[in-house]
Structure formats: structure tokens, C-alpha cells
Amino acid sequence: MVFRSTDAPAEDGLSYWAECLGRACAPARLSSDRAHDFRATKRVLALGAMSMWSGTVEQLTLRRTSNLIRRSDPEQHHLLLIVEGTGVGTWDDHEAVYRPSDLLINDSSKPWGIRTTGSPVVTVGLEIPKTLLPLPRGTADRTIARPISAREGMGALLAQFLTQLSTDTTAYEPSDGPRLGTVLIDLVAALFAHTFETDKALSTDTHRRTLTLRIKHFIQQHLHDPHLTPADIAAAHHISLSYLHRLFQYEEATVAAWIRLQRLEAARRNLTDPALHSTPIHAIAARWGFTHAADFSRAFRTAYGLPPRDYRRQALQS
Structure with missing residues (x-):
């Protein structure tokens, strides 16, 4: 689905956008310094039970209030990658500034406010039902009001996957959606666990899939090295060679x-x-x-x- 503020008359663009966000994410109150000529676009991809979107928006302030939560709560985690521009998030008495290559974690069940300070702001986001995240209750809450870096580690791996998928989906069929959603959920769960060193909270299957993704990313970064061997890969990830081979038993090919x-x-x-x-x-x-x-x-x-x-x-x- 693609939403454009220009699908409505200019004077109705902001209210139309609020309606679109309510359907795609969660209801929020919107205001803008450019309400008379507001412009925004959003492209939503269905990935099984979750959804991913990419969008561009002019100056905008969003507020999700307690009243709106009581009226409608999809019980979702929102994850946002800032690609261009900046924004400020507020939760109760907490405030955080988000810049390009920062990840923002939000919760549809908690009041919050977000205002953009650059124009336009380009983002890629995920809407994940809370029931899909295999983490103990409260773990995700600890990420709110705290920018997470997407410049290195698990954040960079997640950002790379999001950026690639949002840029080009031509290689995928509709039936691939749920599988891609599973990959993203595992990456988000691993990001939470890595951020708070709660790796033991991951299920065995999620830990295995996430580690395999990290290993594949490492291989992609070192394909130019003619001396790259399975032993090198295992050592770089602090696992035994036999465990590396067991991980790839679940894949379509051996590691070599x-x-x-x-x-x-x-x-x-x-x-x-x-x-x-x-x-x-x-x-x-x-x-x-x-x-x-x-x-x-x-x-x-x-x-x-x-x-x-x-x-x-x-x-x-x-």
C-alpha cells in the first residue's frame, strides 16, 4: 500500500495523513508548521503478522495520548530507523534526540510525542505485534526514550536489512512476506537482547537464526579474502567449527x-x-x-x- 498526502486536497492533507497513520500504525494527534501545504508519503509492506514501511514527511508533530490509547491500542512495538533529518521524542519527563542512523523504539500502549526538526525526514519503520517478540515482559520497555545506534553491531545489521528491503522488493514474491517478517523479528529480538545483555532470554531457534544471520553478514563483508575459511569464521564468532557446521545444517548449503x-x-x-x-x-x-x-x-x-x-x-x- 502507498499513502500520499497529495491524494487529498492541500487544505486536507494533514487530516488525511492522520487518518492514514491511524490505519497503518496507531491513532495519534498531528500538527505541523506546514499544515497549509503538508506533504508526506508512506509505502507499507505486509510481512505476515507484522508490517514494514518507508516514508518521507515534512515538519510534523505527533502525540499519542492516554485517551487515544484507551480508544484504540493495536498492542504493537514501533521501531523507527532515521535515514535523513532529525527528531525529538518525549515520554513523560524523558526526552531524546534522534539523528540519522539512530533507531527509535516505541510502544503503542504508552503516551508519547515525536516532533521532527529537519525537513524532509526520511524513515524506515516496523510495526510488530508484542506477542511476536520472544522476550520477557518489560525488556522492550527499557529501550524507550533511548536512541540505539544503527552504525555498528546488531543495529547496523538490522538497519542494513531494513534499508535493502525498503529500497528494492523486486526479487521477492508475496509468499516471501512471512519469511522476511520472521527474519526481522529475530533481528529485533536479538537487538533488544544485545542492548541489555539478555541473550539468554532468546529462544533457542531465535538465537540460532540470529547467529546464522550475523555469520552470513560477516561472510558477505569478507568475500574478497581468498583465505577466508570456516575455521576463521568460527573463530571470529567465538564458536567451535563443529557448531558452525551444525548451524548450516539448517541452511540450503554447507558453509563452504x-x-x-x-x-x-x-x-x-x-x-x-x-x-x-x-x-x-x-x-x-x-x-x-x-x-x-x-x-x-x-x-x-x-x-x-x-x-x-x-x-x-x-x-x-x-
């Missing part, structure tokens, strides 16, 4: 095969990039960790049905 598949896919993307048409194939192979051109050619042909040279020629001519 997954590394090779990711390298081949990265090389394939480079081979089909017109901007890299003059880059030698052996250089692209070396960029992604293949030290022997012949080994790369054989692996590529097995994976994609054509030698790299022929695959590149067909792709660039189409």
Missing part, C-alpha cells in the same frame, strides 16, 4: 558451499554490469576471492550453464 555461491553471484553481477565491461574476467574473479581463473571458470559454468566470457557477452548484448 555458501561462501562459494555468494562469490559466484557477486562475480556474476559484476560480469553483467556495463560499467565493468572492460574489466578482465580474471580480475573480477580475483576481486571475489577466486585465486585461480580455471577454477573460477569451471565453478561458474557449473552454476550458470555458460563459461564466464559467454555469459558476459550474452548479458551485455541483451
Whole structure:
């Protein structure tokens, strides 16, 4: 679903936007310095029982009051990634400033206020039913009124996933929605646990899936290293080599095969990039960790049905 304030007459844009937010998130009172010419857009993706959205908004103040909570409470956690602009959140006597690459955690059951101080403000958000978060009661509440960094660690991993998904969904089918939602819930749960060092609060399955995601992210960041081995990966994550292999028993490929598949896919993307048409194939192979051109050619042909040279020629001519 896509909501645009411009779908209503200019004088009704703000009230129309309040109605849209009430349907997509939770009812709130809105005001703006630009009420006469208010502009905002929001794109909502359904991911099973939860939803994700990306949006851009002009100067805006939102207040979720006790009266609104009594009238309607979806019992959700709101998670917001600030991409551009700044905002100030208020809860009772607490106030916090949020800047780009900060994560804001909110609760539909608690009164709060948020005002943007930059224009426009670009955000990516999640609406997660509280029943889906496998954490002890009260753990998520401790994140409110506290900016969480998305520049490193679990915050960065979550932000990367949110940004990628909000930028391009063409590779996914509608049936992928619930699976993507499961990944996001695990990442949010792990973020909460990591923030307060309550990793033991995670269920066994959530801990396993989250650790696997962290490992895959690490592999993606080190594909260029031809000496990357499962032993290196296990050591970097403070786990045994045998446990690493057990984690990948739940995946579609072994850890070594997954590394090779990711390298081949990265090389394939480079081979089909017109901007890299003059880059030698052996250089692209070396960029992604293949030290022997012949080994790369054989692996590529097995994976994609054509030698790299022929695959590149067909792709660039189409």
C-alpha cells in the first residue's frame, strides 16, 4: 500500500495523513508548521503478522495520548530507523534526540510525542505485534526514550536489512512476506537482547537464526579474502567449527558451499554490469576471492550453464 498526502486536497492533507497513520500504525494527534501545504508519503509492506514501511514527511508533530490509547491500542512495538533529518521524542519527563542512523523504539500502549526538526525526514519503520517478540515482559520497555545506534553491531545489521528491503522488493514474491517478517523479528529480538545483555532470554531457534544471520553478514563483508575459511569464521564468532557446521545444517548449503555461491553471484553481477565491461574476467574473479581463473571458470559454468566470457557477452548484448 502507498499513502500520499497529495491524494487529498492541500487544505486536507494533514487530516488525511492522520487518518492514514491511524490505519497503518496507531491513532495519534498531528500538527505541523506546514499544515497549509503538508506533504508526506508512506509505502507499507505486509510481512505476515507484522508490517514494514518507508516514508518521507515534512515538519510534523505527533502525540499519542492516554485517551487515544484507551480508544484504540493495536498492542504493537514501533521501531523507527532515521535515514535523513532529525527528531525529538518525549515520554513523560524523558526526552531524546534522534539523528540519522539512530533507531527509535516505541510502544503503542504508552503516551508519547515525536516532533521532527529537519525537513524532509526520511524513515524506515516496523510495526510488530508484542506477542511476536520472544522476550520477557518489560525488556522492550527499557529501550524507550533511548536512541540505539544503527552504525555498528546488531543495529547496523538490522538497519542494513531494513534499508535493502525498503529500497528494492523486486526479487521477492508475496509468499516471501512471512519469511522476511520472521527474519526481522529475530533481528529485533536479538537487538533488544544485545542492548541489555539478555541473550539468554532468546529462544533457542531465535538465537540460532540470529547467529546464522550475523555469520552470513560477516561472510558477505569478507568475500574478497581468498583465505577466508570456516575455521576463521568460527573463530571470529567465538564458536567451535563443529557448531558452525551444525548451524548450516539448517541452511540450503554447507558453509563452504555458501561462501562459494555468494562469490559466484557477486562475480556474476559484476560480469553483467556495463560499467565493468572492460574489466578482465580474471580480475573480477580475483576481486571475489577466486585465486585461480580455471577454477573460477569451471565453478561458474557449473552454476550458470555458460563459461564466464559467454555469459558476459550474452548479458551485455541483451
